[in-house]
Amino acid sequence: MRQTPIQIAALLLLLAGLLAACGQQPAAQPTAAPAAPSADPAAAASPAPVVGEEYIAGMVLVGPPNDGGWNQAHYDASKYVEAKVPGVRFVYIDKVNAGDRPNVTVEQAIEELIAQGARFIITNSAEFADGTNTAAAAHPEVYFLHASGDKVLSGEAPGNVTNLMGRMEYGKMIAGCAAALQSETGKLSYLGPLIDPETRRLVNSTYLGAKYCWENYRGQPADSLAFKVTWIGFWFNIPGVTLDPTKVATDFINEGSDVIISGIDTTEGIVEANKATQAGKTVWAVPYDFQGACAQGEAVCLGVPYFNWGPRYAEIIAAARDGNFESRWEWIGPDWSDINNPDTSMIGFVKGPALTAENAAILDDFIAKLADGSLNLFTGPLYYQDGTVFVAEGEVADDQTIWYTEQLLQGIEGQSAP
Amino acid sequence: MEASEMSTQPGPAAERPATRARGRRAGAILLPLAGALGLTTLALLSAGVSPLAAYRILVFGAFSSPTRFSDMVMLAAPLLLCATGLTLTFGAGLYNLGVEGQLALGAIAAMLPLRLWPELPPPFLWALCFVCAAGGGALWALLAAGLRLGAGVNEIFAGLGLNFLASGLALFLVLGPWRRTGSASMSGTELLARELWLPTLGTLRLAPIAPALALLALAVAWWVLARTHWGLELRAVGLNRAAADRLGTPANRRTAEAMAACGALAGMAGAIQVLGVFHQLIPNISSGVGLLGLLVALLVRANPAWVLPVAVAFASFTVGSVQLPLTLGVDSSIAGVLQGALVLFALLARGLSRRGS
Numbered sequence: 001m002r003q004t005p006i007q008i009a010a011l012l013l014l015l016a017g018l019l020a021a022c023g024q025q026p027a028a029q030p031t032a033a034p035a036a037p038s039a040d041p042a043a044a045a046s047p048a049p050v051v052g053e054e055y056i057a058g059m060v061l062v063g064p065p066n067d068g069g070w071n072q073a074h075y076d077a078s079k080y081v082e083a084k085v086p087g088v089r090f091v092y093i094d095k096v097n098a099g100d101r102p103n104v105t106v107e108q109a110i111e112e113l114i115a116q117g118a119r120f121i122i123t124n125s126a127e128f129a130d131g132t133n134t135a136a137a138a139h140p141e142v143y144f145l146h147a148s149g150d151k152v153l154s155g156e157a158p159g160n161v162t163n164l165m166g167r168m169e170y171g172k173m174i175a176g177c178a179a180a181l182q183s184e185t186g187k188l189s190y191l192g193p194l195i196d197p198e199t200r201r202l203v204n205s206t207y208l209g210a211k212y213c214w215e216n217y218r219g220q221p222a223d224s225l226a227f228k229v230t231w232i233g234f235w236f237n238i239p240g241v242t243l244d245p246t247k248v249a250t251d252f253i254n255e256g257s258d259v260i261i262s263g264i265d266t267t268e269g270i271v272e273a274n275k276a277t278q279a280g281k282t283v284w285a286v287p288y289d290f291q292g293a294c295a296q297g298e299a300v301c302l303g304v305p306y307f308n309w310g311p312r313y314a315e316i317i318a319a320a321r322d323g324n325f326e327s328r329w330e331w332i333g334p335d336w337s338d339i340n341n342p343d344t345s346m347i348g349f350v351k352g353p354a355l356t357a358e359n360a361a362i363l364d365d366f367i368a369k370l371a372d373g374s375l376n377l378f379t380g381p382l383y384y385q386d387g388t389v390f391v392a393e394g395e396v397a398d399d400q401t402i403w404y405t406e407q408l409l410q411g412i413e414g415q416s417a418p
Numbered sequence: 419m420e421a422s423e424m425s426t427q428p429g430p431a432a433e434r435p436a437t438r439a440r441g442r443r444a445g446a447i448l449l450p451l452a453g454a455l456g457l458t459t460l461a462l463l464s465a466g467v468s469p470l471a472a473y474r475i476l477v478f479g480a481f482s483s484p485t486r487f488s489d490m491v492m493l494a495a496p497l498l499l500c501a502t503g504l505t506l507t508f509g510a511g512l513y514n515l516g517v518e519g520q521l522a523l524g525a526i527a528a529m530l531p532l533r534l535w536p537e538l539p540p541p542f543l544w545a546l547c548f549v550c551a552a553g554g555g556a557l558w559a560l561l562a563a564g565l566r567l568g569a570g571v572n573e574i575f576a577g578l579g580l581n582f583l584a585s586g587l588a589l590f591l592v593l594g595p596w597r598r599t600g601s602a603s604m605s606g607t608e609l610l611a612r613e614l615w616l617p618t619l620g621t622l623r624l625a626p627i628a629p630a631l632a633l634l635a636l637a638v639a640w641w642v643l644a645r646t647h648w649g650l651e652l653r654a655v656g657l658n659r660a661a662a663d664r665l666g667t668p669a670n671r672r673t674a675e676a677m678a679a680c681g682a683l684a685g686m687a688g689a690i691q692v693l694g695v696f697h698q699l700i701p702n703i704s705s706g707v708g709l710l711g712l713l714v715a716l717l718v719r720a721n722p723a724w725v726l727p728v729a730v731a732f733a734s735f736t737v738g739s740v741q742l743p744l745t746l747g748v749d750s751s752i753a754g755v756l757q758g759a760l761v762l763f764a765l766l767a768r769g770l771s772r773r774g775s
Contacts, residue, residue, distance in 0.1 A: 091744055098605075101750070102705035103493055103736055105696070107623070111485045112740055127605040138621050194603035233593060234604040241589065241604050241701050406600065417602035 053087040055120070055321045058113030060106055061094040062125035063236055063265050068296055069289040070235065070265035073307045074124045074147065076290075080310030080342075085318045091116045097127075099238035106131030107138075114142055120320050122147060122313070125235065126196060136161045143320045147309070148198060150403065153329035162326065164312060165198075166346040167333035169205040169402065170370055171305025173377055174349045175286045176209030177366045178302045179259040181217060181359040182284055186224055189252035191245055191262045191269045192231040195417040199263060201405040203229050206261055207412050208377040209366075217362050222411065228257070229414030235265040246272060253283050259302070261286040270297040284354055294352045301352030303363075311343055331399065336371035378402055383410040386418075449770070450717075453763030458756045467748045475745060476753060479738025486737055488624035492695055493707070494733035495628035496521070496687035500711030501718075501725045502636045503680030508720030509643055510676035511656035516562045516577025517684045518708035519584035520555040524685025525703040526588060527554025528692045529596070532610060540613055544627075548689050555685020556678040558584060563677035567670050573677070589701045596699065606700035616694040625694040633726075635683055640722035652676055684708060710736075713761045719768070732757055 057078070065075035071094070078090040093109040095101055106128045110121055123132045124147045133151055136144045136158045144161045151157035179188050188210055193199055207227050214225045230252070233242040245264055249272035252260055260283065262269035273285035274297030287293035287304045294301035312332060319325060335345035349367070351360050369375035380391035384407035391397045407416040455473075462469040480490035500517055507514040514520075528551040531543055538546070558580055565576040589604070596607045616625035643649040654662040655669045663669040691703050714732055718724035739753035 093740075093744065098700055098702040098705070101740075102702055103707075104740055108489055108740065112744055115483065115485075115741075116744055127603075130609050194601065194605065196601035196603060231602065233602070238604065240585070415602070417597065418600060 055085075055088050055317075056117040057081070057088055057090050057120040057122065057317055058110070058116065058118030059090055059092045060096050060109045060113065060121065060123045060128060061092060062097050062127065064094050065092065067236070067265055067290075068267040068293050069262075069287070070307075071124065072292075073290045074122070074309055077307075077309035077313050078122075081314045081317055084310070084314045085321075088317060088321070091118055097125075097234075097238070099241060107135045110135040110139075114139060119143065120317055121145070124148070126198060133157050133161060143325045145313070145316060150329060152327055153403075157327065159327050160325070162316065163329045164309075164316070165331050166307050166309075167331055168202055168305060168307065168347055169378075170334055170339075171347045171349055172202045172205035173209030173212075173370065174363065174367060175261055175288075175303065175305045176206035176211075177213035177217075178351075178355055178359065178363055179206075179261055179284070179286055180210040180214040180225065181362055182302055182355060183259050184282065185256055185258045186214070186220065187226040187255070187257040188228070188259050188261060189255075189257035190227070190229040190414070191248060191252070191260060191264055192229045192414070193235045193264045194233055195231050195415065197404050197406070199231075200408055200416065201402055202263060203412065203414070204405060204409045205377070206263075207409055211411065212375075212377060213362070213366060217366075225411075226257075227412050228252070228255075229408065229412060231415060232264060237266065237268070245269070249273070250276075253281065258282055259284045259286065262288045265289065267293060267296045270294070270301060273297060273300045286352075291348065291350060294350065298353045300354050302355045303349055303352040305347065305349045308342060308346055308348055312346060331403070339367070339371075384408070385410055385412065385416050449767035450760050450763035453766070454756055454759035457759040457763075458752065461752060461755050462748065465748050465752075467746050472742060472746055472748060472752065475741050476735050476738045476756065479741050480734035484622055488619070488622040490730070490733045490737040491624050491629050492690075493737060494730050495632040496690045496695075496707045497711055497714065497733055498629075498632035498725065498729045499635055499683045499687040499690070500708050501714040501729050502632070502639045502722070503683035504711055504715035505643065505718075505720040505722050505725060506639055506652065506676045506683075507680045508715055509649075509656050510652045510673055511659060512566075512673065512676060513574045514559070514562070514577055514677060514680050515574045515712065516559065516580045517680065517711060518704045518706075519577065519581035520558045520681040520684035521688040521691070521704040521708045522581075522584040522588050523558040524551035524555035524681075524688030525692045525699060526584075526591065526688075527551050527685065528689035529591075529607070529699050532614060532692075533596070536611065536614065543614065544616065544693060547693060548631075548686055551685040551689035551692075552682035553685070555681040555683070555688065557681070559677040559681025559684070560674060563674040567673060585701065588699065588703060592699060592701050604701050606696070606698040608698065610693070610697045614693070615697050616690075618694075623695075625690075628690045628694050631686065631690070635686070636722065636725060639679075639683075643722060648672075648675075684711075687711075710757070713757055717761050717764050719764075 059078055061071045061074060063071040065071055082088055082090060091113055093112060096104055096106055096109045106123060113121055120143045122145045126148050129146060129149045129151050132144055132146045140160055146161060146163055148165050149163045152161060152163045190203055190206060192203060210227060211222055211225060214220050215222055230248050232245050232248060237245050245268035249260055249269050253276045260269040260273050267287055270285035270287045273283040276283045277300050284300050284302050285297060286302050289306055291306040293304045332346040334347040335341050339345050340348045376396055378391060378397040380395045381393040382391040384390050407418050408414060459469045462472050480486050504514060504517060528547040530550055531546040562573050562576040562580055565571040566573045592604065592607055593602055598608045616627050618625045651667045652672050654667050655672045659669050687707060688703060692699060710732055714725060714728050718728050735753040735756055739750035742748050742750045742752060
């Protein structure tokens with residue numbers, strides 16, 4: 001047994017030599033990569049690998065780029081940037097989360113993108129805040145955009161990091177309104193991801209939109225509207241770790257809810273609503289994040305509030321390339337002149353085929369009120385679940401109060417985790 | 419394959435045993451390598467990727483930059499600790515599938531001093547963390563040993579059950595009492611304060627304490643197994659439990675000790691995950707390192723001489739594979755295919771050679 005290690009070591013060395021020798025030749029076979037990498041990954045670490053006018057941007061996605069939700073919206077935005085800003089090319093690492101890639105941290109993913117020549121990095125999940133800051137501190141020559149984050153606002157981010165988020169609160173108000181207009185049972189359910197200030201304020205916005213439309217367009221008392229949130233524990237299903245969103249959705253249906261509003265990255269809500277409807281029940285769905293999400297169940301889709309990251313990404317990346325990067329915390333609303341303008345509106349809402357024409361007209365009226373500012377749903381008095389005041393009577397919540405929402409609102413059933 | 423061919427070949431009687439042994443040994447090495455490479459190559463070809471380019475990244479990718487090398491070392495260190503622990507339990511004839519849970523419990527135990535006395539001087543706190551982690555892992559392993567010795571539950575099933583329990587406990591803590599203020603997320607507890615992270619080499623993520631500890635553990639385990647009376651007794655229990663017991667070796671005691679030692683080492687791997695890799699407790703704190711350690715131990719047949727090179731190779735595959743989707747557009751799970759295939763074919767080769775003899 002003693003000499004075998006030497007034998008294998010020799011074998012391994014032989015194999016290694018073979019691979020190294022063969023690897024020197026350019027790969028003859030075409031690969032699935034979007035374009036040939038500019039250089040050997042090891043060599044690309046040298047600074048300023050300018051190839052012509054190419055400017056490489058990297059994107060770290062928490063989920064897969066075809067999830068029909070949050071990550072697809074980001075991925076599509078990168079394609080928008082490539083089309084609009086000449087010379088920009090994106091490289092990606094997807095599924096950076098403990099379930100899919102247990103041994104890969106966000107810093108590691110960022111290092112790989114930088115090794116590919118990336119000089120601008122977008123990270124797209126709240127969980128990436130700390131890792132983005134750490135990587136940014138280690139790479140002052142690279143610019144970072146942490147989407148949905150607030151470390152610039154809190155002063156914890158290095159100067160080469162900027163934050164961007166859309167005011168999805170409006171999209172969610174519209175979503176809640178559409179749900180309340182169409183619901184027959186008055187039982188709305190919200191498929192929640194994990195609990196943090198962002199997800200709380202989005203649930204609250206949905207509830208405020210639903211309550212307003214239930215009271216004012218449907219003429220029903222507020223307390224006859226049931227609004228329940230179940231949190232699965234993460235942005236999407238991780239088997240054995242999170243609750244299974246498919247099961248949560250079927251529970252909602254079995255409890256008599258007839259609209260499932262999704263707050264997670266993926267499309268289980270609309271998929272299950274569609275199945276139940278095909279089985280003879282009436283269940284509608286409002287998916288989330290991605291403009292094309294209704295495609296998973298046209299017949300039950302009331303509409304989808306979505307992010308349109310592309311235009312602002314294009315501006316920020318073009319500015320960074322030209323040496324005009326600014327570290328900011330940005331929270332951008334819809335372009336109220338046309339919330340579905342692909343080149344100007346960060347937040348949009350596409351009405352779904354299942355929304356009746358009558359309700360669609362009412363919804364347009366609601367959107368018009370939000371647009372002209374005559375309706376601000378974050379007007380007091382608003383109370384948290386435990387009875388404390390969120391917004392006092394006669395006051396309107398400012399941005400930071402909404403951004404750092406501490407609890408769900410009174411009237412919502414579900415955990416707040418203050 | 420070669421082993422069985424050799425054994426069926428007629429030859430001069432005097433030469434036969436030596437040739438056979440050499441053939442079997444070569445087969446035990448060549449078959450797993452050829453089989454694993456063959457299978458992985460097939461997978462790569464079906465994905466339309468040049469296998470040589472992919473192997474180049476898998477094998478050398480982790481050594482192509484200091485950053486990647488650091489990441490490889492920080493994966494290899496806990497892996498080495500787990501695999502080292504498992505050579506002890508395999509030596510004693512035990513299949514300690516509970517190593518994942520022992521690692522998780524170690525990580526949880528390491529969090530205790532961090533949460534209770536964060537103001538202690540960091541070096542003292544780290545030492546305390548490692549002691550607690552070793553204790554937590556050992557305790558979890560002793561539970562499995564107790565179930566086996568006391569209730570006759572096979573340690574494989576006891577270990578698997580305890581793995582679920584440990585991961586449930588981690589989930590509960592992350593989502594419940596140890597959650598970040600104002601949120602409830604599976605993404606983990608609050609990050610540790612920067613001064614509590616294990617010190618690293620410059621800006622690299624390499625914390626030298628981790629590999630140093632792992633190598634020390636390996637050296638000690640090797641020495642204990644090969645050179646001490648305790649190690650001899652352990653191996654005797656592993657070879658034939660009943661016989662060892664009858665000849666006066668306290669088999670139950672050695673079983674429990676081997677489990678506890680493995681648990682302690684796995685627990686220390688958990689402390690490295692918390693202090694040096696993730697800097698927080700996450701639900702999947704083991705990140706599969708325990709299972710990977712089992713693969714390493716299976717592949718090296720619990721021979722400590724081989725633990726280091728194989729653990730480093732496996733860690734390299736895993737770290738190198740991160741580059742695969744970027745450069746070749748192929749999913750990085752191909753590293754798992756290669757690792758799994760190596761073990762599978764190694765077991766196959768062993769089975770064949772045993773049949774041959």
